[in-house]
Amino acid sequence: MQTLTVATARRTQLLDVTAEVAAAVEDSDGALATLFVPHTTAGILLQAAGPGASAVATDVEAALERMVDEGWPWDHVHEGDRNPWSHVRTALTASSVSIPLNDGTLALGTHQAVFLAEFDGPRERTIHVVVSS
Amino acid sequence: MQTLTVATARRTQLLDVTAEVAAAVEDSDGALATLFVPHTTAGILLQAAGPGASAVATDVEAALERMVDEGWPWDHVHEGDRNPWSHVRTALTASSVSIPLNDGTLALGTHQAVFLAEFDGPRERTIHVVVSS
Amino acid sequence: MQTLTVATARRTQLLDVTAEVAAAVEDSDGALATLFVPHTTAGILLQAAGPGASAVATDVEAALERMVDEGWPWDHVHEGDRNPWSHVRTALTASSVSIPLNDGTLALGTHQAVFLAEFDGPRERTIHVVVSS
Numbered sequence: 307m308q309t310l311t312v313a314t315a316r317r318t319q320l321l322d323v324t325a326e327v328a329a330a331v332e333d334s335d336g337a338l339a340t341l342f343v344p345h346t347t348a349g350i351l352l353q354a355a356g357p358g359a360s361a362v363a364t365d366v367e368a369a370l371e372r373m374v375d376e377g378w379p380w381d382h383v384h385e386g387d388r389n390p391w392s393h394v395r396t397a398l399t400a401s402s403v404s405i406p407l408n409d410g411t412l413a414l415g416t417h418q419a420v421f422l423a424e425f426d427g428p429r430e431r432t433i434h435v436v437v438s439s
Numbered sequence: 440m441q442t443l444t445v446a447t448a449r450r451t452q453l454l455d456v457t458a459e460v461a462a463a464v465e466d467s468d469g470a471l472a473t474l475f476v477p478h479t480t481a482g483i484l485l486q487a488a489g490p491g492a493s494a495v496a497t498d499v500e501a502a503l504e505r506m507v508d509e510g511w512p513w514d515h516v517h518e519g520d521r522n523p524w525s526h527v528r529t530a531l532t533a534s535s536v537s538i539p540l541n542d543g544t545l546a547l548g549t550h551q552a553v554f555l556a557e558f559d560g561p562r563e564r565t566i567h568v569v570v571s572s
Numbered sequence: 573m574q575t576l577t578v579a580t581a582r583r584t585q586l587l588d589v590t591a592e593v594a595a596a597v598e599d600s601d602g603a604l605a606t607l608f609v610p611h612t613t614a615g616i617l618l619q620a621a622g623p624g625a626s627a628v629a630t631d632v633e634a635a636l637e638r639m640v641d642e643g644w645p646w647d648h649v650h651e652g653d654r655n656p657w658s659h660v661r662t663a664l665t666a667s668s669v670s671i672p673l674n675d676g677t678l679a680l681g682t683h684q685a686v687f688l689a690e691f692d693g694p695r696e697r698t699i700h701v702v703v704s705s
Binding site: 307340342343344345346373374378380381390391393394396397398400401402404432434436438439 | 470471484485486487494495497498499501502503505506531532533536537538539541546547548549550551571572
Binding site for chain 1: 573606608609610611612639640644646647656657659660662663664666667668670698700702704705
């Protein structure tokens with residue numbers, strides 16, 4: 307297992323971590339890279355890369371904020387559950403994703419990039435990377 | 440593959456199954472544990488553990504019920520599709536998640552626990568556990 | 573890694589690909605099949621099989637369209653991000669799922685089938701299949 311550390315800059319942010327993940331697996335001869343986020347208010351997902359990617363990321367961020375509204379009558383917001391919406395948004399993305407490898411290269415689609423999905427930033431966040439044969 | 444059986448108590452319920460999953464992998468020397476739920480109205484996800492965890496779970500349950508409303512004009516509710524909302528809520532969580540292992544210990548974050556997400560309980564539910572090297 | 577190609581027929585469509593995936597793994601002696609979709613507007617998920625399955629699929633399609641509304645005030649729809657809703661719907665499903673194998677057979681539940689989730693069809697779509705030991 308390798309562990310990557312990245313820093314998010316905003317409260318809700320899709321942060322492109324493709325380069326960091328690609329570097330972590332480049333010397334591997336495994337067939338599958340599994341990424342795991344050990345946080346309860348951040349997830350991992352694949353989204354658009356290249357021109358227009360930041361626009362897509364911004365739209366995904368806004369959509370998740372809209373779908374899970376901070377203004378809802380949350381039951382437990384005053385009982386040690388400071389940000390239930392962050393937890394729900396995390397549940398809607400994923401804590402792990404597995405990506406095939408070809409000779410140490412992530413077998414991503416042409417338009418795919420790997421994003422950490424931050425829902426309670428800014429923070430330093432961790433991604434574990436496990437390569438399987 | 441090992442198979443765990445757990446019992447849910449409510450219709451919509453995040454059930455903490457961390458102890459059962461941890462016990463299933465504790466004698467393993469693998470690098471990755473994959474959990475798979477063979478049901479169409481239950482999923483698996485990682486959420487908050489420790490003090491306040493039940494409050495977070497309750498808020499996640501309520502949010503998923505709110506986001507996928509039983510009162511929507513479902514097309515097929517009378518045609519053998521008794522509970523379409525349960526299927527949609529399952530689609531929003533996950534059927535599998537993969538967690539790194541360190542010497543037989545789940546490499547969870549400090550605040551993470553593993554939850555079965557029940558959307559049509561109470562029921563007896565199954566979780567398959569596969570350890571990869 | 574094996575690569576399957578399937579064709580979707582509608583803009584939003586849950587397409588049952590269980591037979592194609594089952595055929596891809598049937599000669600394998602591995603313990604886990606990981607499916608990966610290298611697209612940013614299509615995902616993969618498990619849903620109901622058998623009688624009533626198409627009704628469930630239709631309800632899931634309609635629910636995802638409803639939850640992520642094309643009529644929202646999307647910021648970037650005119651800036652090279654033609655269909656942000658397709659990307660968000662993809663984020664809500666998954667890009668990978670891992671299914672246990674028993675002697676070359678997918679260890680699916682009685683009522684489970686594997687669906688490609690199309691959010692920008694009709695298109696030809698690709699699914700990568702990696703079997704781990």
